Amino acid sequence: MGQTAPVSAVVWTAAVSLAAWLWLLLFQGFFWRTDVRLPSRREPEAWPSVCVVVPARDEAAVLPASLPSLLAQDYPGRAEVFLVDDGSTDGTGELARELAGRPGSLPLTVGSPGEPPAGWTGKLWAVRHGIELARARAPEYLLLTDADIAHAPDSLRRLVAAARTGGFDVVSQMARLRVESAWERLVVPAFVYFFAQLYPFRRIGRQGTRTAAAAGGCVLLRAEAAERARIPDAIRQAVIDDVALARAVKAGGGRVWLGLADRVDSVRPYPRLDDLWRMVSRSAYAQLRHSPVLLAGTVVGLALVYLVPPVAVVAGLAAGDRGAVAVGAAAWLVMAGTYLPMLRYYRQPLWLAPLLPFTAFLYLLMTVDSAVRHHRGRGAAWKGRTYPRPGVLPDEG
Structure with missing residues (x-):
């Protein structure tokens, strides 16, 4: 008994x-299926112009493996890269300039916005600066990609073709993360698995659903949709900025697609459990x-x-x-x-x-x-910055 x-x-x-x-x-x-890849696409007769925005803070260790892949994009239309050095102390900006200028590479502009004002995360402040620089070129699309992401030579071409064919305002690919150390093998695939469980990819791309998400390492964004959704100003406090971006675009009537990548890879190592934990x-x-x-x-x-x-x-x-x-x-x-x-x-x-x-x-x-870290005042800490819980800021209309 x-x-x-x-x-x-x-x-x-x-x-x-x-x-x-x-x-x-x-x-x-x-959510458990992994066959959601770039949707069917056909190449447009006239390729739209694209500006690539890369926020970077202390990325000198990974930049040689990522930035050259962007500069070497085989894109038939007009494309340009803007790397925004977000207060780096390791020579990120200087290294970026050294990596540019090879024959046949895309033009590169390196800018620096200074320290972010109150109410902004550093990454989104850098993205804002990059978008402002890009607007002088009047691009039809913006590719927002992280400094640790390496792209296959046809990556931009495939993203634009998918966006044009499907009529998407956002086409985002979850980069294949590095999986080499024992801890990476144990934790990294589960990270993507849990993300897909929270935000099933099939629902994101379906019209009429509220589910919205993107993967910040690779986001192709139609410039008109960004302006309509007030990106990045409307999400300037967001720590999880990729999901916030997708929600803002979808809330404004835009179409969003997210899937797994085949030819977009993260080169950032997370060899120890402490690295993955942070x-x-x-x-x-x-x-x-x-x-x-x-x-x-x-x-x-x-x-x-x-x-x-x-x-x-x-x-x-x-x-x-x-x-x-x-x-x-x-x-x-x-x-x-x-x-x-x-x-x-x-x-x-x-x-x-x-x-x-x-x-x-x-x-x-x-x-x-x-x-616990948040309640001790150390929440959302990354690369020397700590972001408090977002407050309610006045809307700027």
Whole structure:
């Protein structure tokens, strides 16, 4: 009799977890599939002009692997690159100028906006400066890309063709992140998997849905849509600026597409767990709108969905309860099965799939740490800057 109640509670909790996984599998926009790539496209008769804006702060270590790929774009129309040096102390601007000027490369302008005023994140202040420089060229499209992103020679061409063919105001690709160290293999594919679970790519590209997101490393934005949505001024406080940009464009009636990249790669290494931890924790609490209620709900949700299945299996084995083992194992199996496509996309061994609960536990700790850092005044810290919780600023019309 002493074991009946706790074992029964384990079975019921595992059953709720299994039900949640079946719902996620079938009704969350098939988030687990990795076949959402650049949509069908045809090359336009006249190629529109494009300005590429690259905000950069202390990026000298990665710039030689990324900037030349932008300057070497095989684009039939007029294109120009604007790198905005956001107060770097490692010679980023000087290095960018040294990398430019090779025969056949796109023109490069290096600018510097100075320190961001109150109410602006450094990246968006740099993006604003870059867009202002670009407006003198009257481009039809802006490509916003990070300084650690390397593009295949036909990347810009493919992005523009997809935007023109599909009538999209935003075409964004989630760059394939670097996966070389043991911690990168464990954490990085799960990062993209969790993002797709929150923002199913299929829903983003579908008209009539409210789901909107972009991946900041590669965002092709129609200049007219940017002006209509007041980008970046309308989102100047956003720490998660890519999602905020997509929401602003979609709220203004624009069409947004987001998918996984085949030929756009991040060259930034995250060799240690501490590097990945800082990358996630700097924005995790901002994703929850700095809400303790949402934080509590997220912790409970992560525990129920990701941690309960293995705990139920272990508890069932310890108590000799086959029901707990069967239900927990079924939920764990569905979880691991939905993770396999992402591991294949990242060319990682499939035996990592059953370890997803451990990775989810790490993300839970990172999210809690993000909240603790925020309440200690160290939230959203990145490259020497710390951003407080966004306040309510007057609208500039």
